[in-house]
Amino acid sequence: MIWLAIIVGIVLFIVSSRQKTSAAGPNALRRLFIHLxxxxxxMAAASSLADLIALLIGNETFxxxxxxxxxxxxxxxxxPVSLGIGRTVLRKLRDESSGERESIGWNLYLGAVLFVSLAxxxxxxxxxxxxxxxxxxxxxxxxxxxxVWGLLYAAHRWLRSTFGDSTQQSLETIAGSxxxxxxxxxxxxLTIAWAVxxxxxxxxxxxxxAGRDVPVGMVPLAVGALIWWQYWLRNGVDLNxxxxxxxxxxxxxxxxxxxxxxxxxxxxxxxxxxxxxxxPLATFEAQFESLxxxxxxxxxxxxxxxYHRILLTSGERVTxxxxxxxxxVMAGLALAAVVVAVTILIIAVLVALFGTxxxxxxxxxxxxxxxxxxxxxxxxxxxxYWSPIRTVSxxxxxSVARRGYLIAIFGVGGVVAIGxxxxxxxxxxxxxxxxxxxxxxxxGLREPIAILGAVGLVAWYHWTIWRLERPAGEEAAESGPPxxxxxxxxFTRHTAHDLREITGGRVIEASFGDAPLVDGDxxxxxxxxxxxxxxxxxxxAEGSQxxxxxxxxxTD
Amino acid sequence: MxxxxxxxxxxxxxxxxxxxxxxxxxxxxxxxxxxxxxxGTVQGYLQALLADDRDSADSFLVADTExxxxxDEVDWVVDDARIALGAxxxxxxxxTVEVVTTEVxxxxxxxxxxxxxFDLVLVDGDWxxxxxxxxxxxxxxxxxxx
Numbered sequence: 001m002i003w004l005a006i007i008v009g010i011v012l013f014i015v016s017s018r019q020k021t022s023a024a025g026p027n028a029l030r031r032l033f034i035h036l037x038x039x040x041x042x043m044a045a046a047s048s049l050a051d052l053i054a055l056l057i058g059n060e061t062f063x064x065x066x067x068x069x070x071x072x073x074x075x076x077x078x079x080p081v082s083l084g085i086g087r088t089v090l091r092k093l094r095d096e097s098s099g100e101r102e103s104i105g106w107n108l109y110l111g112a113v114l115f116v117s118l119a120x121x122x123x124x125x126x127x128x129x130x131x132x133x134x135x136x137x138x139x140x141x142x143x144x145x146x147x148v149w150g151l152l153y154a155a156h157r158w159l160r161s162t163f164g165d166s167t168q169q170s171l172e173t174i175a176g177s178x179x180x181x182x183x184x185x186x187x188x189x190l191t192i193a194w195a196v197x198x199x200x201x202x203x204x205x206x207x208x209x210a211g212r213d214v215p216v217g218m219v220p221l222a223v224g225a226l227i228w229w230q231y232w233l234r235n236g237v238d239l240n241x242x243x244x245x246x247x248x249x250x251x252x253x254x255x256x257x258x259x260x261x262x263x264x265x266x267x268x269x270x271x272x273x274x275x276x277x278x279x280p281l282a283t284f285e286a287q288f289e290s291l292x293x294x295x296x297x298x299x300x301x302x303x304x305x306x307y308h309r310i311l312l313t314s315g316e317r318v319t320x321x322x323x324x325x326x327x328x329v330m331a332g333l334a335l336a337a338v339v340v341a342v343t344i345l346i347i348a349v350l351v352a353l354f355g356t357x358x359x360x361x362x363x364x365x366x367x368x369x370x371x372x373x374x375x376x377x378x379x380x381x382x383x384x385y386w387s388p389i390r391t392v393s394x395x396x397x398x399s400v401a402r403r404g405y406l407i408a409i410f411g412v413g414g415v416v417a418i419g420x421x422x423x424x425x426x427x428x429x430x431x432x433x434x435x436x437x438x439x440x441x442x443x444g445l446r447e448p449i450a451i452l453g454a455v456g457l458v459a460w461y462h463w464t465i466w467r468l469e470r471p472a473g474e475e476a477a478e479s480g481p482p483x484x485x486x487x488x489x490x491f492t493r494h495t496a497h498d499l500r501e502i503t504g505g506r507v508i509e510a511s512f513g514d515a516p517l518v519d520g521d522x523x524x525x526x527x528x529x530x531x532x533x534x535x536x537x538x539x540x541a542e543g544s545q546x547x548x549x550x551x552x553x554x555t556d
Numbered sequence: 557m558x559x560x561x562x563x564x565x566x567x568x569x570x571x572x573x574x575x576x577x578x579x580x581x582x583x584x585x586x587x588x589x590x591x592x593x594x595x596g597t598v599q600g601y602l603q604a605l606l607a608d609d610r611d612s613a614d615s616f617l618v619a620d621t622e623x624x625x626x627x628d629e630v631d632w633v634v635d636d637a638r639i640a641l642g643a644x645x646x647x648x649x650x651x652t653v654e655v656v657t658t659e660v661x662x663x664x665x666x667x668x669x670x671x672x673x674f675d676l677v678l679v680d681g682d683w684x685x686x687x688x689x690x691x692x693x694x695x696x697x698x699x700x701x702x
Contacts (some may be wrong), residue, residue, distance in 0.1 A: 188570060195573035198580050205587045205641040207595070207655065208602035211639060215574060237559075283643075289656070303566035310559050354566075 028104060034085065035109035041082035042113060042152070042461040046120075050141060050148040058140035060521045093163040102165050110164055111172035113156045119179055120149035122223050126183065136211040174244040176441040178232035178252060185226025185300055189219025193296030200292060201285055217296075240317040249318075250326045253308030255333055261301030262337055262377060266293035270373045279363040315366035317486045321401070327385055328405040334382035335409070341374035346450035354442060390465075391492050393511045397469040409462050414454045420455070424448035484529060490541030491520045503529065520546060585639075594651035594676045595644050597683040601674075602639050602655070602678075618677060619682040625694040626685070642671070648680040657691070 052071040055064060094101040126146035131138030160169070193216040206213075211233055227321040239245045268291055274280050281287045311317055312326045340382045348368040362370065389402070396402060427444035484505040488496050490512050499522050500507045511517060528548045529537055538549040589596040601616035617626055642654030657670040672689040687693055 188566070190571055191570055195570075195577035196579040199573070202580055205589075206585070206638060207587060207589060207599040207641045208606050208637070208639040209586050210606045210637050215577075221570075299569065300566070303562050303569075306562040307559065307566075310562065314559065 010504075012416075018554075025168055031100070031103045031105035032108070033105075035103075035291070037106035038082060038089065039109050039112055041078045041085070043116060044074055045078040045082055046117070046148050046152050048072075048078070050120075050145045053148065054142035057143065068222045077116065095184050102168075104168070107165050107168040108171070110156060110160050111169070112152060114160065114172050115175045115179065117149045117153035117156065118176060118227065120145050120151055120181065122183060122227060124149065126220045126223050129223070133219060134211040134216050135213050170239050170242045170244055173231055173239060174242070174248050177228060177236040178248055180224045180227030180229070180231055181252065181304070183220045184228050185224065185304060187217045187219065187221025187224050188300040188303075189293075191215050191221055191296070192299055193217070193292040195292075196295050197292035200288060204285055215257060226356045237311070237317075240311075242307050246318070246322050246326075249308050249311055250322075250329055252331055253304055254312065254326060257301045257305035257308065258330065258381070259301075259333060261298050262334075262381060263303060264294045264298030266374050266377045267279055268298060268424035269377065270370050273369055273373055274366055278366045278369045324389075324396075324399065324401045327389055328401050331382065331385035331389065332408065334378060334385055335458065337378035338375070338382050339458055341371055341378045342454040342457060343376060343450045345371035346453045347371075350446050350449065391494065391517060394502050394509045394519065395511075397493065406466050410459060410466075413459045417452055417455045417459075420448040420451040424452070441460040468497045485536045486529065487536065487538045490515060490518055491539070492517040495520040495522060495525075499525060502526050517541075518544075559635075589607075589641075592683070593644075594646060594653050594683045595641055597676060598653045598655065598674045599683065606637070616671055616685055618679060620685050621686060623687045623693040625690070626688060626692065651676040651678075651683065657662075 048071040050069065052075065055068055055071065078526060089100070089106070093097045124142040127139050127142035128146065130136070131142075160172075194217055236248075271288060271291055271294070275284075275287050312323055318326075344367065348364070348371050351364050351367065386532070389396075392402065395491065424445055427441055427448070431441040484503060486499065486503070486505055486507045488499065488507050489510045491499075491509070493509070495508045495518070496509045499505075499520075502522055503526055520539075520541060525539055525548075526545055528546060529539070536550070540547040540549065589599045591597065591600055597616055601613055604610075604613035604616065627699045638658045639656070640656045642656055643652075644654070645652045653676065655672050655674070657672060668693060672692055674685050674689075674692070675681045675687040677686050678684075
């Protein structure tokens with residue numbers, strides 16, 4: 001209480017000093033502090049009020065006295081203090097010349113209160129809805145929270161529409177969109193899982209049940225869809241210039257959605273394949289008991305990913321740079337899935353070659369099946385993102401996104417490889433110190449070897465890309481220009497690389513704007529250059545034809 | 557392709573799946589098992605628990621059970637569970653009944669599913685529960701065996 005009194009004293013001091021010095025101009029830091037404090041007070045007051053109502057309507061006896069005292073004490077302090085500060089803030093808000101409406105602190109406060117109160121209202125509404133639908137017990141706190149947090153939300157919506165700065169609402173809009181998407185995502189997955197469970201596992205014998213067996217996932221689905229429609233479809237989707245928008249669409253709508261879809265659907269596919277050609281569990285019910293949940297998560301993840309992919313690729317909402325970054329992020333994610341699949345495959349090969357101990361709870365055959373299924377899903381996904389950017393123009397090859405992507409692969413791959421190497425040496429040293437190389441030693445080596453192999457493959461492949469795309473000057477500086485100088489226009493990186501190799505000359509690449517690059521017949525080009533006998537030539541791709549022009553040495 | 561096409565297809569998918577599931581019957585009916593069997597005994601015990609009838613539930617236990625959890629650890633499940641029958645293994649005067657418990661409010665999304673076994677013995681011609689796994693008991697008989 002002493003500390004609370006001190007804090008309240010500081011606040012009142014700041015508020016009063018602010019009133020005295022308002023003519024001195026806006027003080028953003030002080031405003032931020034006041035609104036941060038106001039936020040804390042309002043949250044504490046609302047939370048305590050909901051607790052108090054829950055205690056009054058419920059029959060909970062455990063720690064009731066302590067909880068009641070705590071709620072009353074918090075309310076006694078927070079309500080008057082927040083009303084006092086709120087009154088001062090409101091007075092400033094009514095004065096349009098004060099700059100309060102446009103302040104970052106006020107708009108952050110509004111966004112934060114609206115988000116938290118919406119989350120509480122939605123969560124409590126969902127709990128009550130599920131209880132009503134399933135006929136199960138409804139938590140008193142959920143019943144109490146709906147009016148408290150709902151009213152707080154409504155009051156701050158009014159404040160925002162009256163005193164908010166319409167140019168500073170992207171945080172609230174994107175946060176609300178994310179919240180709605182999350183609820184709808186979980187609800188959709190639960191609903192699909194329920195339906196598939198009833199269709200697929202209809203022979204399950206239920207021997208006891210509390211409540212009704214109904215698709216309760218429809219409640220969070222409906223709540224989430226309503227919030228998402230209000231925040232995203234009506235407002236957020238058009239904030240496409242905002243960084244927050246891009247982060248949501250790329251990281252949540254694309255990366256998270258694709259990751260959940262890939263993992264779930266791969267595991268579901270594995271269960272199906274295992275049933276037919278692997279070593280399945282004893283009964284159909286046991287084998288497929290997780291399938292409904294996997295399909296629920298996977299299908300909803302797929303739909304979420306698909307929707308956001310259209311947003312990113314339609315060309316109407318995002319710039320080329322954002323689309324490029326998104327493509328590399330997704331390619332990296334899919335590549336990680338490929339690495340995991342290849343790692344499992346190498347482990348399976350090692351087990352097949354050198355005998356087995358327990359790889360996991362799965363049989364050896366199932367480990368191979370799992371690796372094949374994982375590859376069958378991960379490889380096409382990676383190719384979907386990588387194939388359009390595998391061969392790019394000179395300008396795109398030197399873009400920050402592409403160089404960053406390649407460097408990130410080498411960096412992350414290097415860290416993973418070092419970790420695997422340490423694990424490998426640990427096993428070897430441990431066995432060496434003990435003087436006993438056993439089957440357990442080999443079992444411990446499998447994973448590091450497999451990781452090193454998979455990471456090595458990926459690093460090697462991307463190293464070839466890196467080498468191909470190095471600025472021509474770098475390569476020339478390393479190897480010198482013993483052959484002709486060639487300006488290669490309209491051909492792919494691979495053509496340039498091969499021509500560089502075959503002629504030993506200096507090859508400078510160029511392209512015709514966005515015109516597609518051509519894979520040239522390197523042998524034919526080399527023959528044309530040799531036949532021409534010039535030291536400096538320009539090689540043009542003209543459809544399926546190749547044209548060689550002389551270049552004056554002085555222009556080189 | 558229009559932006560909302562995935563939403564329309566996703567919504568249709570959910571609707572069709574729900575429709576097919578509902579045509580299969582609105583939820584699962586609770587089966588009535590023969591009360592003289594081990595699984596019927598477990599069903600009687602669990603239904604008594606769900607009805608919060610502790611006296612009736614106790615009548616399905618052996619009189620001197622060493623598993624204290626059989627009485628104390630099941631509060632969480634009383635209001636919010638669907639329990640399905642798993643494997644039943646009868647070996648003379650002893651039997652094991654496996655059940656899968658799912659919290660109704662969380663559906664079938666994993667995390668809220670629990671596999672449990674009940675150990676039963678034949679006492680004067682009636683099956684009685686001697687021990688059970690969490691959350692219904694502490695699994696004492698299996699700990700003893702191991």
